[in-house]
Amino acid sequence: MTELTAAERSLLSRCPLLLGGDEALVLRVAGSEDAWVQDFAAGEVLYQPHRFLRCLGVLLSGQVRVTNGALSVSTLEAGELFGAAALYNDAPDYATTLTAHTPCRAIFFPQATVDRLLGEEPLLRRNYLRYLSGRIRFLSGRLQSVTQAGAEGKLARYLLANAVDGPVNISATDLARQLGLSRASLYRAFDALEQADLIRRSGKTIEVPSLPALQSVL
Template sequence: MAEHEEALLELLEGTFLFQGAPEAAQAALADPRALRRTAAKGEVIYDPRHFQRCLGVVLEGSVQVSKGALIMSVLKRGDLFGAAALFYQRPDYATTLTARSPCRLLLFPQALVEEWMERWPQVGRSYVTYLSQRIWFLSGKIDALTAGTAGRKVAQYLLAHEGEGRVELDCSLTGLAGRLGVSRASLYRALDDLRDRGAIAHRGRTIRILDQTALEHL
């Protein structure tokens, strides 16, 4: 096996789906039905009307998962996507996936995943556990949104408008407060708090993002 393929196999074996079933990871990598895809930075990978009924793995790069203007999460190397839609036969996809950097992806069609579950029960258990964890993750997102704190609104705005690690505001802070539906004082406190956490640096209309993870988990 080539060195590149060995590294790819190691990545697959470490993903949540194949933990405890290395032989399934080996079969997945060797199966010609697995689809390999690349995406340029800013390219839409999935949207509500254009998607493949496949279970995907991020091999390189990062992928933003959003619903409207709301950023749900950012997927990194080894993360899965497409699980919720794999067996739910709706004509649309729930979110939009966009490459935040150049990406390489590996896509496994539904029929292939079904074969794994029949042959290796551990894969089926891992899949159900993964979906259960996603339910808890989304529940936490709902809690954060319904709380509606100024800090959370600011963090979501910055993540949605980030480019090259910064956000260039096209309005004053007073205007931004109006967009976010918070008072000017609340906006200032939120920005100060994010700065004190080391998440951002703010000067004039330029806000540099220093710790993206801190914003995503606010």
């Protein structure tokens, strides 16, 4: 059992799982015996393919970046759920890596607790199914963008995931290998993004003047 501040309980009441629930339900969920709260420093990994929890999490503060290799999937904000892909399956790996972009705080609910709450509360069950349906639509859209964007999209996604803290230093040979591209395709992608003033290159250094502008190619 864990204690949340009034602000954290208010945030929890607006998360996808508890949307529409009354204060009593929020207090009951927040006070679940096996739930716990954990703080993470910026740069700390919450979940990764070979190290994760069979828990559903709710981000209470901060931001968390979700990546899949070089692909930037999304950025989680306070009030969002994570960890659903770890529940109700026996897969030995988690699908993505979750890294604290800023100092953050999250509450975790083990699968057994989630199972009990979904069985006891129809509202939570409907909300959870609605959330999963939304994730399927989101990931389908991301898959379509990956398919359509080609070499420029692969390069843009790599830079979005790796240039957050400054310029990227990598040789064209290593980058082509990581992205699964030929050097010719990579150089064409470089040229296209440079002509659009979305990146600037000098030797092995790649600078991204504006991450939001680069995101627009996806």
